[in-house]
Amino acid sequence: MIRSVLTLHTAPEQAVSVLELYRREAILQESLDLTRALGSEIASAVDGSGEIIVTALWPDEAAYQEWLDHPNRGRTAPELSALLADARIGVGRLYAVDHRVSKTEI
DSSP: OEEEEEEEOOOHHHHHHHHHHHHHHHOOOOHHSSSSSOOOEEETTTSSOOOOEEEEESHHHHHHHHHHHHHHGTTTTHHHHHHHTEEEOOOOOOEEEEOOOOEEEE
């Protein structure tokens, strides 16, 4: 299993708009529906800095590549690019999941 991590460093006032775009366009759900993704999250820093991380869990690197190559992935690119015009976008990284535990969500 692997985890993908993308970090976005945007202005605090833009972070709200980025999160809203992800919600409105159901970007995370779409990646689950169109690929073999196991789960994904988007989170913003609680300190109000504007930093956002997007993470997802994949069965393997090939599954993640399926999302990168999927034609739907870029459908929100123009709006997202406009929101992130002055942002610093980190390098997307993949991490091998050594082991994990979880509780059932309520």
